[in-house]
Amino acid sequence: MNFHAIKAIYRFEMARTGRTLFQSIVSPVLSTSLYFVVFGAAIGSRIEEVDGVSYGAFIVPGLIMLSLLTQSVSNASFGIYFPRFTGTIYEVLSAPVSYLEIVIAYVGAAATKSILVGLIILATAHLFVPLDIQHPVWMLLFLMLTAVTFALLGFILGIWADNFEKLQFVPLLVVTPLAFLGGSFYSINMLPPFWQTVTLFNPVVYLISGFRWSFYGQADVSIGLSVFMTFLFLVICLAVISWIFKTGWRLRA
Amino acid sequence: MSPILKITNLSKVYDSGFHALKGIDLEIKRGELFALLGPNGAGKTTLISIICGIVNASGGTVTVDGHDIARDFRAARAEIGLVPQELTTDAFETVWATVNFSRGLFGKPKNHAIVEKVLKDLSLWDKRDNKLITLSGGMKRRVLIAKALAHEPRVLFLDEPTAGVDVELRRDMWRVVRRLQETGVTIILTTHYIEEAEDLADRVGVINGGEIILVEDKVELMRKLGRKQLILHLADPLEAVPETLAERGLELGQNGETLVYTYDTQAERTGITALLKDLHAAGIRFRDLQTRQSSLEDIFVNLVKAPS
Structure with missing residues (x-):
């Protein structure tokens, strides 16, 4: 293992985060606060409790997931796409680092940043609604697993993309709709039976459901299934990445 | 003495069907300065890119100090420093941070004394806290050289390092190159400025259309031809x-x-x-x-x- 290289790339990526610290922290705090004003206070006060939890508290896990998914994907995709775009990737490709080390460093840094954002949102939410986390260890585990999985997805995206438009495409047009429709703001039990079945094809449902379970002990789908689906998604991303590195697709001519 | 770099029957066909290298055989002696000359599109950069691990070969083998670049890529690449042709640098990093990054990336522990020496040799010490985006083209070129030297490579590739560089920097650069050669570093240089090859090189290779058409001791070559x-x-x-x-x-x-x-x-x-x-x-x-x-x-x- 080339630990010096992992450390170098990780620190480089975290320094990039550090330079945009203000934007990294203020923007999620602001958007979360807005969600709370709109959905929690204005509309939420007219909605009854969902699964025995006040609506304001109910949406907290979904809100965190929403940011976690989009942040992980965009951090990781940008992290690997930008050096490809500027050409500085030559240095990483010519260095004595294995693919595994490259992935650990880039994905680790992207996941770290989105976990920090997730925790900041959690702290912000705490200012608006009382939070009682029933399974804190599971909560952290889901947070980390989801961040890593979607950072892997972002890494794949950053290698696939050959322009900035494609880079924006997945977080905006795929991840955000899936998160909104995956039960961020509602329990899927509130949907008509047909749409409940359709929703089960949305992988994000399992992530949000499991994450919400760690807060309130309530879940749309069984916790075992949530854990299984999260791992399945992780394994799929890892398989795609190992294929990319094996063939050198889009990285090495 | 075994060659530091041994290229055997190396070929490269790009996806587009372009045959960039056609069975290259080349040996580079330890400690020499080898100048690789060739017109644009001859295959110079492809050859360097394969040796450094940026492009995959279609066939053939390359060993660096006995280490196969595919099977034993860690050992092979750790010995190589590359100064690429394009001026590609990060914009917002400082000179100090980017050169230390390179050292870490190549698996070497922190060593401020070595990085300091590299920066001083390249007259970059005063600029160490400057962000790369604020540097002139010539200064960026120096930074790329510093990055390539940060992990103390045994083989240094300079891919047209003096393209678009002013006279003073060129002189500085060749001073550094000569000093490196004195410490036993093998240097492989591609250049359009043939007088540079004439001044510096021990041996000259000419590549054209993806084939090495000549490798010769410089003095001998000039005598013969x-x-x-x-x-x-x-x-x-x-x-x-x-x-x-x-x-x-x-x-x-x-x-x-x-x-x-x-x-x-x-x-x-x-x-x-x-x-x-x-x-x-x-x-x-x-x-x-x-x-x-x-x-x-x-x-x-x-x-x-x-x-x-």
Whole structure:
């Protein structure tokens, strides 16, 4: 293992985060606060409790997931796409680092940043609604697993993309709709039976459901299934990445 | 002594079908400065990119100090430093951070003394806290060299390092290169400025159309392929070359003030004695004479122009 290289790339990526610290922290705090004003206070006060939890508290896990998914994907995709775009990737490709080390460093840094954002949102939410986390260890585990999985997805995206438009495409047009429709703001039990079945094809449902379970002990789908689906998604991303590195697709001519 | 770099039957066909390298065989000796010359698109950068791990080879093998670049890529790449042709740097990093990053990336523990020395050698020490985006093109080029040297490589690739660089920086750079060579670093250089190769190189390789068409000791090459010219400065200008001398292939230069005779130094007879006799017979007098050895540039142009 080339630990010096992992450390170098990780620190480089975290320094990039550090330079945009203000934007990294203020923007999620602001958007979360807005969600709370709109959905929690204005509309939420007219909605009854969902699964025995006040609506304001109910949406907290979904809100965190929403940011976690989009942040992980965009951090990781940008992290690997930008050096490809500027050409500085030559240095990483010519260095004595294995693919595994490259992935650990880039994905680790992207996941770290989105976990920090997730925790900041959690702290912000705490200012608006009382939070009682029933399974804190599971909560952290889901947070980390989801961040890593979607950072892997972002890494794949950053290698696939050959322009900035494609880079924006997945977080905006795929991840955000899936998160909104995956039960961020509602329990899927509130949907008509047909749409409940359709929703089960949305992988994000399992992530949000499991994450919400760690807060309130309530879940749309069984916790075992949530854990299984999260791992399945992780394994799929890892398989795609190992294929990319094996063939050198889009990285090495 | 075993070669530091051994390339055997290396080929590269790009997805587009372009045959960039066609069975390259090349050995680079330890500690030498090897200049690789070739026109644009000849395969220079592809060759370097394969050795450094940026492009995958289609066939053949490369070993660096005995380490295969595919099977034993860690050991092979740890020995190599690469200064790429393009000026690609991160914008918002400082000089200090980016050079330390390179050292870490190549698996070396932090060593501020070494990074400091590299920066000082390249006159970058005063700029260490500057962000890369604020540097001029020449300074960025120095940073790329510093990054390539940060992990103390044994083999240094310089891919057209002096393209678009001012005279002062070029001189600085060659000073650094010579010093590196003195410490035993092997240097492989591609350049368009053939006078650089002529000044610096121990051996010269010429690549054209994806094939190595020549590898030769520089001095030997210039001796072998060098054509020489005898230039006679005439006492009285001529309007045309006299009929009696027509078959000698003389050219009239400088408004008829000089006569230029080109001859092959390797030929059994250079024809100089006979020429001088004929000139005497024709009553042509001259004030001065000089000879000129053709440069590496002339040799190079002749080589790549030759039909293959």
